[in-house]
Amino acid sequence: MIISIDDTDSREGMCTTYLCALLMDELKEYGNIKGCPILIRLNPTIPYKTRGNASTAFEITTSEPVKVMEHVISRVNELAQLQSEMTNPGVVFISDEHSEKVKEQLGEFFLKAVREVLQIEDAKSLIATLGLHSKGWKNGRGLIGALAACGAMLNLGWDHTYEYLAYREKDAWGTKRQVDEDSVRKADIATYPNTWDTVDIANNAVVCIPHAGDPVLFGVRGNGIEPVTITSQMISSEPVERHAIYMTDQGTDLHLIPVERIADIKEMHSYSIEVTVSTCPETIRGGHTILSVRDDGGDEMDCAAYEPTKNFRELVRKFLPGDRMVFSGSVKNNTLNIEKLKIISLVQEHESVNPTCSECGKKMKSAGKGQGYRCKKCGTKADSAELVEIERGIPIGMYEVPPCARRHLAKPLARCQEKESKKDGKVFPSR
Ligand SMILES: [Zn+2]
Structure with missing residues (x-):
């Protein structure tokens, strides 16, 4: 079964990826998690996005699908930032029997969600047409991202990268993140260019550490599971509660x-x-x-x-x-x-300079307004300035x-x- 979640966070807290990582651990009671979870970034121009317009999905092999769905819904209910006006969670479930039948349409929906502007109604009507299990909270905007993440999961093969996300212990949420920046710089050098955007050397900034009140401690992006893991393990920080490595459309230009x-x-x-x-x-x-x-x-x-x-x-x-x-x-x-x-x-840009004397090789001087140029030493004359290419x-x-x-x-x-x-x-x- 594929489970996808979107729009559970607010500017003040939570993070949809954290909820995904938490659920993957909790659901081990009901089955086995298959492969890598995915983290999908959607159209970056959408104004409703809370922080990064991300949604997540993972796959579980289970003989207790009803219990799994109930557990996911109750945890989203508890942990999503429902009090925030901007937070409108959505969860979609795709059973194994369903997946082949809905694969193509959801694949198209995924690409549209990255490149175009979709309405909540687009997601709701597709869910109804395909007969999918889902739950939307409030206006249900998160169903767009959740449906798109299902489409991505069903149609692996798009260009992808990885992100290692380390999460904070709950007591630390909202406090200043304790990360040794020197260790981050060393970790960056160890794996760049197989990892990127850990630090910004030109602007002297560590960019892999967020600043909001959410559970993310840091995120390392790269082209494989190995480099992001090596870099993350080199970072010294406050205790990490849990981590997860996501396969993602970040860094692909898919938009x-x-x-x-x-x-x-x-x-x-x-x-x-x-x-x-x-x-x-x-x-x-x-x-x-x-x-x-x-x-x-x-x-x-x-x-x-x-x-x-x-x-x-x-x-x-x-x-x-x-x-x-x-x-x-x-x-x-x-x-x-x-x-x-x-x-x-x-384009080639030119500037006019005083001409060079053909006798002595020195620059000529102006001979007076409208008089052209003359070399004082040799008496050589030129009518006009010389055009030279500017580098x-x-x-x-x-x-x-x-x-x-x-x-x-x-x-x-x-x-x-x-x-x-x-x-x-x-x-x-x-x-
Ligand atoms: Zn001269």
């Missing part, structure tokens, strides 16, 4: 839809599009850097490197009209929030926002180094 035309871009979706920069980047109040781009049909839109992307903005500020790029990111308020970019080509100082290649600004779903360039470097030029992972 990105490739498009060619700006006209095809919709609000609250995420895209990858090749464009030409059409205005010089401008940094507005708040430190956000904005520039306009044009597609091959001449349509224009704004792209932004917002303040939280920190040092990434320094790169974007060097762009000039005519530069050719592929920008990737989510679109909100008609603006694409750049999370990753690939430079295709840069742009940006190597062609792929760039990304730093770990402190990374979207859960965004594929880190640390994952792209081998495969992409041959066809796309150099890769510059932010670290």
Whole structure:
């Protein structure tokens, strides 16, 4: 049986992954947990999300499905942050007999939940059509994520990474997390680039430790169970109550839809599009850097490197009209929030300098307004200034926002180094 849970947390506490880890332990009484639980991130632009728009699922082999379902429902009832207005849990159960029949439709639902904007009604009507066991609390928004996680579990094969989540003892929830940051830095070095986003070296920040009142102590992301385990075990911290390793769509770019035309871009979706920069980047109040781009049909839109992307903005500020790029990111308020970019080509920029004397090789001086240039020593003359190419100082290649600004779903360039470097030029992972 597949069990999926979504939207049990609030800004103040709980975490759907913690509930999943807890239930996996408690349900051992009724059967065996099969394989790895999954942690699915959905469309990152959805405003209802509590913290990260994550949902979870795991599989259990059991001869007591009714008891299992009752246990899950009663624990969600007890532990979900139901008092929070934003928390609307959903749980979906898929029996073994059902799974083959619903696999394809739920697979499509999973991809839609990552890329599109679904309504609660979409989930409820699919649950009714397929005749699935489920329970929604309050408005039942969590049924969307729960159903999507079932679809992911039934259709393994999507690009995936892993996350090791360590949870705090209950007494510690809401207090400052005690983690030795030096040990985190050492642990990061030991396994990078097979793990990533543990620390942000450029911005001097440990990014694997959350700050809210939830049970997560830290999370280590990587490309396999082994590297995330090695790194996590190197971290010295307060006691860990339990941990779980999830297979996840984090770090896969699954949210990105490739498009060619700006006209095809919709609000609250995420895209990858090749464009030409059409205005010089401008940094507005708040430190956000904005520039306009044009597609091959001449349509224009704004792209932004917002303040939280920190040092990434320094790169974007060097762009000039005519530069050719592929920008990737989510679109909100008609603006694409750049999370990753690939430079295709840069325009050659020239500046005029005083001409060089052909006799002595020194720079000529102006001979007076409208008089051209002259070498004082040799008397050589030139009518006009010399145009020289300005070094742009940006190597062609792929760039990304730093770990402190990374979207859960965004594929880190640390994952792209081998495969992409041959066809796309150099890769510059932010670290
Ligand atoms: Zn000279």
